[in-house]
Each structure stands twice: as structure tokens, then as C-alpha cells.
Amino acid sequence: MAQSAAPLYARADDPSTDRQGARSTSINTCKMSALLVHPDKSLLKTFLIDTLEDKGYAVRTAAHAEEGLRLYRDCGPFNVVLINHCVPHRNGIEPDYLMPQMGGGELATAMRRINPSQIIVLLAFDYANANDVPCPAELKDVSVLTDVRNFRLQRLLERIRVHQATNALTAAELLKLQKFAAFKIKGMGRAACGRTADDLLVEAQLRTLMGAESSVRGRHWNKDVDFVRHLAGVMRSVANSWKRKFGQMQVHLECEVVTVDAEGYLSSPLNDVPSEDLTADETLISKETEQEIFYRLRDDALGTRVLRSLMLGMTKDEIIRECEIDSKKYQAVRKRLRTKLLSRTNQRGGYDYGR
Amino acid sequence: MAADKYANRQLERLMDVLGDSVLDLSDEELIAEVHETGDDPEQEARRTRALLQGVCDMYEQVTRRLSDLGHVVDAGAWRLQGQACHNNCQICGSPLSFTVSTGAISGGPFIETCHKLSRGQKREATG
Numbered sequence: 001m002a003q004s005a006a007p008l009y010a011r012a013d014d015p016s017t018d019r020q021g022a023r024s025t026s027i028n029t030c031k032m033s034a035l036l037v038h039p040d041k042s043l044l045k046t047f048l049i050d051t052l053e054d055k056g057y058a059v060r061t062a063a064h065a066e067e068g069l070r071l072y073r074d075c076g077p078f079n080v081v082l083i084n085h086c087v088p089h090r091n092g093i094e095p096d097y098l099m100p101q102m103g104g105g106e107l108a109t110a111m112r113r114i115n116p117s118q119i120i121v122l123l124a125f126d127y128a129n130a131n132d133v134p135c136p137a138e139l140k141d142v143s144v145l146t147d148v149r150n151f152r153l154q155r156l157l158e159r160i161r162v163h164q165a166t167n168a169l170t171a172a173e174l175l176k177l178q179k180f181a182a183f184k185i186k187g188m189g190r191a192a193c194g195r196t197a198d199d200l201l202v203e204a205q206l207r208t209l210m211g212a213e214s215s216v217r218g219r220h221w222n223k224d225v226d227f228v229r230h231l232a233g234v235m236r237s238v239a240n241s242w243k244r245k246f247g248q249m250q251v252h253l254e255c256e257v258v259t260v261d262a263e264g265y266l267s268s269p270l271n272d273v274p275s276e277d278l279t280a281d282e283t284l285i286s287k288e289t290e291q292e293i294f295y296r297l298r299d300d301a302l303g304t305r306v307l308r309s310l311m312l313g314m315t316k317d318e319i320i321r322e323c324e325i326d327s328k329k330y331q332a333v334r335k336r337l338r339t340k341l342l343s344r345t346n347q348r349g350g351y352d353y354g355r
Numbered sequence: 356m357a358a359d360k361y362a363n364r365q366l367e368r369l370m371d372v373l374g375d376s377v378l379d380l381s382d383e384e385l386i387a388e389v390h391e392t393g394d395d396p397e398q399e400a401r402r403t404r405a406l407l408q409g410v411c412d413m414y415e416q417v418t419r420r421l422s423d424l425g426h427v428v429d430a431g432a433w434r435l436q437g438q439a440c441h442n443n444c445q446i447c448g449s450p451l452s453f454t455v456s457t458g459a460i461s462g463g464p465f466i467e468t469c470h471k472l473s474r475g476q477k478r479e480a481t482g
Binding site: 128129130131143155159162163166167169170171172174175176179183184186187188190198199201202203206209210213218229232289290293307310311312334335337338339 | 367370372407435
């Protein structure tokens with residue numbers, strides 16, 4: 001059945017489109033919303049709605065492109081829009097499967113004109129590979145789902161959630177993560193093996209994305225946990241894993257490395273290791289780090305006292321009692337410690353920790 | 356050696372306390388502190404945002420590219436070695452890897468379709 005040749009979507013230079021385009025693109029992360037444009041009332045549509053609702057989305061549905069666009073104009077932007085590639089243009093028009101099906105593609109393009117940052121997923125279940133799905137050039141970054149087996153839709157929605165949470169981070173939250181990573185790296189000392197705070201942040205984010213798909217390697221983000229706290233937790237765990245690996249590099253079981261030569265003599269490579277102690281230069285680095293920290297606080301007697309107490313593992317209450325200060329003063333000293341330890345200036349040996 | 360390990364533990368403890376305390380700061384306090392350390396908060400925030408978004412973009416690019424060519428990877432099988440992530444296609448078995456920091460991707464699955472790689476491997480196996 002032939003489809004209407006009349007232009008279905010507003011052009012980019014349409015004034016009404018401009019007005020819509022000026023609408024805020026901010027995403028309400030508290031209540032997530034989704035728009036599903038799917039033609040039939042099949043089990044598949046029910047499955048899609050159930051999946052979206054399971055993931056915490058309030059779902060609006062449309063059966064054809066015209067209705068989808070109207071809903072989008074009235075209620076958009078949505079956190080995610082799922083469009084069936086073969087959706088008919090208008091109500092009452094059955095798609096002609098002998099014709100190239102572009103209803104979904106055109107609808108997606110029209111939505112992108114209204115809001116260029118709208119996250120759209122094209123559902124193309126009639127295709128084997130996403131590569132085979134005809135897509136206009138402006139939709140090259142749109143995710144295409146060719147089947148929903150193996151929790152593909154669920155995994156995609158989880159990844160989208162991580163993307164949106166990342167985009168929604170405020171400047172202060174980003175700085176918190178950066179400073180947290182810098183302190184973590186600084187505390188690792190030699191175990192960081194030259195890695196920087198950026199490396200720690202990158203791995204934490206990567207593991208979160210992997211965790212969106214599988215909890216085996218990655219770190220699944222529990223939606224009840226604030227994203228900043230989640231990333232900080234992942235950084236803690238990654239730093240511990242790096243430390244463990246560093247420890248494994250240092251410790252060997254002799255039975256694992258011992259070999260027997262052709263004449264039956266046992267030989268262990270550990271015999272060639274000069275000493276179990278840290279090397280002289282490594283010890284020097286540790287001591288220098290400590291000296292450097294105290295040097296930065298050379299003019300701050302109270303700061304030095306609190307620093308020593310913290311290094312001894314004393315709690316806040318113990319330090320307050322020990323140093324005879326109140327909570328406000330303790331916070332102020334902690335602030336001085338943070339700024340002095342991460343300061344670019346006031347450095348003696350040119351250290352630039354965790355950067 | 357024990358003394359050095361103890362010193363390292365002390366340093367770690369100190370940095371843990373200071374790192375955790377950052378998370379409890381208000382936005383204004385944090386931005387003021389960043390100013391005091393001599394950094395530009397806006398520039399630093401922009402840089403960190405770009406870093407995190409870069410990871411998302413890279414992971415999405417890898418996932419989409421593999422999916423476009425019909426490959427299927429087990430997300431639980433990614434192996435992180437240094438800065439590179441390694442995996443294998445579950446269907447054709449071809450190895451693939453990507454590195455976030457350099458943006459480098461390598462392996463047949465990023466170039467050829469899964470079907471083609473599987474056929475090539477079968478042909479190799481039958482000689």
C-alpha cells in the first residue's frame with residue numbers, strides 16, 4: 001500500500017520547530033520517561049513496555065509516526081525514545097513491506113531536529129545486522145537494536161542510564177571525583193605504579209559501563225546509590241585491586257617458580273633475588289613523600305599534630321580530644337591539609353601527585 | 356621493611372580520610388578549595404567531564420561497531436590488561452581489544468563481519 005507523499009515532518013527552518021528546539025534539553029533523572037513508537041499490539045510490544053517499566057521508566061506509547069511526533073512535541077524530551085523502524089506514517093496506513101521502510105528513520109530525524117541531544121533507539125527486528133538497517137546520515141550515532149535476546153535491551157538501557165548520569169554530573173561533583181581520585185592515588189604510593197588519578201577515574205567509569213551489562217567484570221550501579229558515591233566506591237575497589245596485584249608482583253611462592261633441570265637439580269629464580277626488602281630508592285621515595293607532606297605543613301603546628309594523629313589511625317573524636325579543639329576547628333584543619341597536599345604551589349620537590 | 360610498610364599504611368590511611376572528606380563537602384566549599392590549590396574549577400570540571408564522557412563514547416563506539424558487524428561479546432569476559440581491554444567474539448572467537456586513553460581499537464571483529472570471519476576460520480581449519 002502506497003504511503004502518503006505529503007511531507008509528514010516539519011522542516012528545520014519551520015518557525016514552530018525553532019520554538020520547540022529552544023525547549024530545555026535537561027533530563028529529569030528523578031523520574032525517567034520513555035516514548036515507545038511501535039505499530040502493533042503484539043507480545044513484543046508488551047515485552048518492550050514491561051522492560052522499560054522494570055527499569056523505572058514511565059512509558060508513553062504511540063502506534064504510528066504522526067502520533068509519536070505529536071506526543072514528542074507535547075511531552076518531550078524523554079530520557080529515551082524507542083522507535084520501531086517499520087512504524088507506519090499515519091493511522092490506518094499499513095506499511096507496505098515491499099517498499100523500503102523508513103517511517104521510523106524519518107520520525108527519529110524529526111525528533112532530532114527538535115532536540116539534537118535526544119537519545120533514540122531504533123528497533124529493527126527484521127534485520128540480521130544493525131549495519132544493514134538503512135539510516136539517514138544524521139542518525140549515525142543512534143543505537144540500533146536488531147533483537148532483544150540475551151537482555152540486549154536491558155543492557156542498552158543500563159548503558160544509557162550511565163551516560164545520562166555522567167552528563168548530569170555538576171561541576172562540583174566532577175571536582176569531588178577528581179580530588180577523591182587524586183587522594184586515592186597519592187595514598188597508594190609505589191603501588192600506583194605510575195598510574196594517575198585520571199587512570200583511576202577512567203577505569204572506574206569503564207567498570208561501571210561493563211557492570212551495566214554484566215556484574216562479573218564490572219561494577220553494577222545500584223540506582224538507589226548516588227552516582228558520585230558509586231564511582232567513588234568503584235575507585236576504592238579498583239585501587240585495592242591494583243594494590244593486590246602490586247602485592248602479588250612482590251610476593252612469590254617458591255614452589256610455583258622452582259624448576260628441575262636435566263640433571264635433576266632444583267633451581268629457584270628466587271635465589272637470584274638479592275633481598276626481600278624494598279630497594280633503597282623505593283624506601284627513599286616513601287620517606288621523601290612523608291617528608292614532603294610534613295614540609296608543606298612546616299608553619300602549621302596544629303595541622304602537623306592533626307596530620308600525625310590521622311596517620312596513626314585516630315578517629316575524629318579522638319583527634320578532637322587529643323588536640324583539644326572543637327569540631328569546627330578540626331574541619332578547618334582538614335581543609336588546610338587537603339589544600340596543602342593537593343596544591344600546585346608550595347611544593348619543595350616538584351611533586352605533582354595523582355595528575 | 357616492616358617499618359616502611361607501616362609508613363605506607365599510615366600515608367594511605369591519611370589519604371583515605373582526606374579523600375572521603377572531599378565527598379562530604381558542599382559545592383561552594385569544594386569550589387573554594389579548588390581555587391585555593393591554584394586550579395581553575397571550571398576548567399578542571401570540564402576536563403573531568405570530557406574524560407568520563409570519552410570513556411562512555413569509546414565503549415559505545417566499540418559496542419556498536421561489534422553489533423553492526425554481527426559480533427557478540429560477553430560483557431563479563433572483558434579482561435583489563437594495563438590500559439587495554441581484551442575480549443573475544445562469542446560466535447567467531449576472534450580476539451579484539453580497545454584502549455580508552457589512546458582511542459585505539461584492534462582486531463578482526465572491528466573490520467570484518469562475524470559471518471565472514473567464521474567462514475575464514477572454518478576454511479583455515481579444513482586446510
